[in-house]
Amino acid sequence: MKTLLQVDFDYQGPFGEVMSDALKELAATINNEPGMIWKLWTENEKTQQAGGVYLFESEETAQAYLEMHTARLTTMGIPNVQGQVFNINESLSAINQGPFNLSS
């Protein structure tokens, strides 16, 4: 069952284009993670937070990614990683154009 992963953490930058340039190679590798369908990269300079929202093929692949990603962020010196895994209510999301009906 498709699963949403929501990750956010304290982050002091870089933001915007500087962030894009620094992390585009990392982004490309994320396409190779098992079960990954899409990721939206999130950032908020005002609240000093960043993260991502992901769609995965299954709860198992989402949980495995969350464990790997949390360890990677810790290695990068990023504390306070919040990660939550959710089922998607597909019939309600379909009413609101929710983009769950894509494949990896």
Next chain:
Amino acid sequence: MKTLLQVDFDYQGPFGEVMSDALKELAATINNEPGMIWKLWTENEKTQQAGGVYLFESEETAQAYLEMHTARLTTMGIPNVQGQVFNINESLSAINQGPFNLSS
């Protein structure tokens, strides 16, 4: 600038199809909220949490929706509403098939 809104809260159910039946009329009204492009409805029976991830046309419309929605949830007796607003890093999200490039 398109803005992501991430909302989650403690929730004891109903989940799944019962939730869909109970909330489909509310879902239809969400399509009329200013700036709303899409919503993914999220739920997790194990952790007793639910929420939603939304794409809005602007930070202003996302913030206005968050204020209205938090008040509505409080009226429904739902405590501990977490709401976060993020910019989307579009160039990184484009690398990972992120569905930000839709219009309402």
